[in-house]
Amino acid sequence: MKPVEKGYKHVNGIRMYYEIYGSGKPLVLIHGGDGSILFDFKEIISRLESQFQLIGIDLQNHGMTEHREIPETFEQDAHDVAALLKEINIEKASFWGFSNGGNTVMQVAHIYPEMVEKLVIASAFYKKSGMMDGFFENMMEATLESMPEPLKINFLNLNQDFSALENMFDKDCKRMQTFEDWNEDILKGIKSPTLFISGDKDVIKPEHIVEMWRCKRFRINDSSCNSWLLHDG
Secondary structure, three states: OOOEEEEEEEOEEEEEEEEOOOOOOEEEEEEOOOOOHHHHEEEEEEHHHHEEEEEOOOOOOOOOOOOOOOOOOOOHHHHHHHHHHHHHHOOOEEEEEEEHHHHHHHHHHHHHHHEEEEEEEOOOOOOHEEEEOHHHHHHHHHOOOHHHHHHHHHHHHHHOOOHHHHHHHHHHHHHOOOOOOOOOHHHHOOOOOOEEOOOOOOOEEEHHHHHHHHHHHEEEOOOOOOOOOEEEE
């Protein structure tokens, strides 16, 4: 498994790293918090590189992409992804986002709908109540010492600057600590076909995934995603 292309592009003030595998219709892979291209998608790439042009991107502060001192937001990540794709002449693609990457690709579909063919949203959420009980309370007390060792090792293998590891962890934690529920219009406005994925022992509650699917699939008569379903949207 070797990339057919890899490198950096200057995007919104930072150098962003990307790798391309295989050929065919483009499928963009967006990793989760504290992750990187191969840490989150190595198995996916090995299985799908014969069927798609797989484009993996390291987001700001992650993997081999440069760091920012400003807070992380899913909207900023969406802007970065869209800008990098334009730099490598990808006008439209399907997107697979895992965990925080799922939130990022939802924002890509919301802000740049013309760029999105299809979506796979894995282990993502749009309301705090959708996470397992205690998740956000534990996040308020998170320390670098509590970061899973495989994630630390992966980051330091790609970037040996320990202060960069601290910056990534701090920015990822603060994004969760300050997260505010999204308006369901973000989901309802996604026009592209979408597959939601969640494991039976995931940090996302199964009922939240169903709620997201309903928000995406149906037009509803008020602000609640549990409202009467009027018609297919």
